[in-house]
Amino acid sequence: MTKPRFSNDINIKNRQAGYEYELLDRYVAGMVLRGTEIKSIREGKVNLQDGYCYMNRGELFVKGITITPYAQGTHYNHEAGRERKLLLKRSEIKKLEGKMEEKGLTVVPTRLFINDRGLAKIEIAVGRGKKLHDKRDTMRERDAKRELDRLKLK
Incomplete structure (x- = not known):
């Protein structure tokens, strides 16, 4: 059985954000999409x-996200x-x-x-940039947690 081309259980994560930023508040937002983006x-x-x-002008925009153009799209592709x-x-x-006006956020x-209704949603988070030593602490904690889990399994 082959995997269907389109899927409703899409969950794309930005793991780099958790590494680069200390995430404070999270919000779920809808996105205005055009044409073949969905x-x-x-x-x-x-x-x-x-x-x-x-x-x-009082509206929130997201920039820098890359949605690859649809392969079967025509000249109407996004x-x-x-x-x-x-x-x-x-x-x-x-x-x-x-919060965006605060320094460092x-x-x-x-x-x-x-989501379950078939709409594309994006989760955004307010983040404060981590310093290099904070990133090292995060990596150290993650490694320690991984070792503890490994020991519990034995």
Whole structure:
């Protein structure tokens, strides 16, 4: 049996965000998509690594996310690296706007998934950049946890 080309159980994570930032608050937002973007997302052809969010005229946009153009798309295919508008409640946008104005805080995408209604959603998080020694501490804790799990299995 072959794997279906399109899948509804998409869960694409940005593991680099947890390494680079101390994640404080998380929000789930909808995305405004064009044309064949949802087909590429259902194929799992998304890269969240370089993504970040910014405010423009009271609206939140995500930039740096790459959704690979759909292979069977025609001249109506989408642009891979375009910025996309995020759909949040007004109160959530106000909270994020206040946090983005604080020094050292940024908003990064952490996960892209398709919910049970078949809509593409993106999880964004407010993060504070880690220093090099913080990154080392994170790696040390992760290695210690892995060793403990290994010992428990024996």
